[in-house]
Amino acid sequence: MKIIDISIPLNNQTIVYPGNVPVSVTLHQSMPESSSASSSITFGSHTGTHIDAPAHAISGALTLDKIPLKNFIGLCRVLDFSKESTESVTKEMLTAKNIKTGERILLKTRNSIRGFKEFYDDYVYLDGDAAEYLAGLESLLVGIDSLSVKKRGGKDHRPHTSLLYKNIPIVEGLNLIDVNEGEYELICLPLSFTDIDGSPARAILIER
Numbered sequence: 001m002k003i004i005d006i007s008i009p010l011n012n013q014t015i016v017y018p019g020n021v022p023v024s025v026t027l028h029q030s031m032p033e034s035s036s037a038s039s040s041i042t043f044g045s046h047t048g049t050h051i052d053a054p055a056h057a058i059s060g061a062l063t064l065d066k067i068p069l070k071n072f073i074g075l076c077r078v079l080d081f082s083k084e085s086t087e088s089v090t091k092e093m094l095t096a097k098n099i100k101t102g103e104r105i106l107l108k109t110r111n112s113i114r115g116f117k118e119f120y121d122d123y124v125y126l127d128g129d130a131a132e133y134l135a136g137l138e139s140l141l142v143g144i145d146s147l148s149v150k151k152r153g154g155k156d157h158r159p160h161t162s163l164l165y166k167n168i169p170i171v172e173g174l175n176l177i178d179v180n181e182g183e184y185e186l187i188c189l190p191l192s193f194t195d196i197d198g199s200p201a202r203a204i205l206i207e208r
């Protein structure tokens with residue numbers, strides 16, 4: 001069984017979306033002064049590889065703990081657009097991939113090639129029409145390799161809202177550098193916070 005880790009490592013150097021809470025990990029107690037080591041961790045709910053709940057972009061909508069865990073585990077398809085120099089993933093690009101109803105879809109773009117050492121304003125995002133298309137297909141989950149599914153500063157909120165209105169969780173901050181287009185088993189479980197708008201997750205793909 002080959003496992004591919006598609007999560008961004010979390011530490012004090014992890015980049016965050018501008019304006020978000022920085023990641024801070026400090027030793028709370030250490031050995032030998034204490035009999036055990038433990039750390040204090042501060043981070044935002046949209047840190048690193050993380051999941052957006054409907055409550056992230058729609059007031060009064062479902063929080064992350066209300067999304068069934070089955071959305072986060074199971075067959076998924078990675079679509080590779082990393083060789084395209086496009087600004088966003090468009091509906092036309094998606095329709096060429098014959099996406100079926102009820103799939104989990106992960107979008108690989110040149111964001112994964114450029115890496116996650118710094119934040120770039122011009123990251124590849126999901127176009128509004130493309131998000132509506134995936135929402136119409138009742139996708140179980142949509143993931144992308146940018147810290148936001150939406151254009152930086154963009155006025156079109158559909159990349160978030162069209163999916164979240166349908167209670168389709170969005171995974172952001174995936175690192176798909178080591179992943180080829182194809183079918184995998186996905187495990188991407190959020191931390192068990194209650195009543196929250198999003199949470200970091202450990203995301204892995206298992207080759208079939």
Ligand SMILES: [Zn+2]
Nearest residue numbers: 046052172198
């Ligand atoms: Zn988010």
